[in-house]
Amino acid sequence: MVAASASAKASYLIVGSGVFGASTAYHLITRYPDASITLNKVVRADYGDIFYMRLGLAALDAWRNDLLLSPFYHQCIPVAKAKELFGGLYANANYEGIEDAFVNRSGGLAAATSSIQAIVGAAIQSGVKFVKGNVDVLLLGKLGCEGVRLNTEEVLKAGRTIVCTGAGTPKLLVDSAPENDSIHIGDRMCVAGVATGMVKLNDEQMNKFGRAPVFVNHTGETLGETMPPIPDNLLKFCRVASFKNTIGKMSGEFSMPPDEPEYGQWKAPPTLRDEIVTVQKGIYGGYADSIPVDQYRLCWDAITPNQDFIISPHPRVSNLYMATGGLFHAWKFLPVIGEYVVSMLEGTLDDETSRRWAWDREGKGGAHAARLPKRELRDL
Structure with missing residues (x-):
């Protein structure tokens, strides 16, 4: 060492x-x-692992109270399943096999880039x-x-x-x-990617979706999440079913992002685009038809076993x-x-x-x- x-x-x-x-x-x-x-x-602290729960709570306190970072943190109500909240916005979400909803009132959303x-x-x-x-x-x-x-x-x-x-x-x-x-x-470590989609909301759509919480729906085929349109009226969706991009080199095989400009992040194949639409409908039901996805993106990160x-x-x-x-x-x-x-x-x-x-x-x-x-x- x-x-x-x-x-x-x-x-x-x-x-x-x-x-x-x-x-x-x-x-x-x-x-x-x-x-x-x-x-x-x-940003949230609800981990099954107590170590990351403690770390998450420490970070959450800083997001809320640090003078440098608190302007970019927005308190919201992450919900797993909730039919009657937010004016019934999630009344037609996919709740198959679910009897109870979990509401995390301690979490929130922080603007990553800013x-x-x-x-x-x-x-x-x-x-x-x-x-x-x-x-x-x-x-x-x-x-x-x-x-x-x-x-x-x-x-x-x-x-x-x-x-x-x-x-x-x-x-x-x-x-x-x-x-x-x-x-x-x-x-x-393994490099993995996930598919995301973004919808640019107009003023009328912001009246309906603007105060939506983080919504996590990992049931059935949905396997996805949505994040509030903060700060640029961009409603975001993510499907958590990740994937590898395994390539071979002299040293062996390993996963890496596509070897092209910006990792080819704007080149989501049709299968992954369809999965984002599934996430939309699994969260917003019929409302999804009124907010077609404008952009699809592949995001990459490193994952340890x-x-x-x-x-x-x-x-x-x-x-x-x-x-x-x-x-x-x-x-x-x-x-x-x-x-x-x-x-x-x-x-x-x-x-x-x-x-x-x-x-x-x-x-x-x-x-x-x-x-x-x-x-x-x-x-x-």
Whole structure:
């Protein structure tokens, strides 16, 4: 195991500016304002796993009360099944086999893009250097990881490199050391995709759907969710039945997003489009006919077998640290997850959490086992 320690005078390179990267940059510069730091989604706490319930409650408190992030958090009422609420908006949803409805009044919705932009902006204002560019490979030498090389051939170096690249992580490690599979992700993580759909509501439709809650319907064929049209009148639907995109390389087979611009995210095949329509009708019944989907999108994230994050030093590469494995639910922890990454860098993460988020650990149990992919994109 590579010893982890943070220092006010150390240099850090954070690869990836999503949830893990943005939150890490913010908390790292807050704790170590003199350090050199370069920085290259429904909020709830109802987990079956008590560990993530505690983490979710901590994040929920920050979403509500943190001066930086609270403007992007909107209290709402997530409901699993409820026929009589909201003027009967969900009266014709698919309730087959369901007798009881679960209403979570402690949850809410946070605007993902705006909140990440805010926390990145705050980190930059505090001294973090923000560099735009596509990372080609990690620079691996005899002393460990020395930084990254961009596809423009520009090199970024630092004493410690923190990989927060989500769905791009398996490919990045393989490309950086094609013949050294001891560095690769292997079966520690799988890249998975889900299909989403968006409806741009007009003013009249906003009068009907504008105050709709988060609605989760995992019954029958629906297997989906909808989110309120906040903030841009965009009513969103997601089907939770995920899929892989397995490809073969010299180092073996692994799943990765399509190797094309923007991961080909706007190219949803007809089968997945039909599944989004099924989600619509399973939630809104006949009302779905009045709100046809305008856009379809494929979203990708990294999933570990037991759905725990990987927040750990890389045990086989000095000065390389991993913070990834978001499982489509990590971004709700944006206000607090960076604190844990900084603690990992300092070597102060408690033993239970360190074991849980280690590079090598048991793969039993899970916070979101239903999200594990069982299908291939090419078959859809």
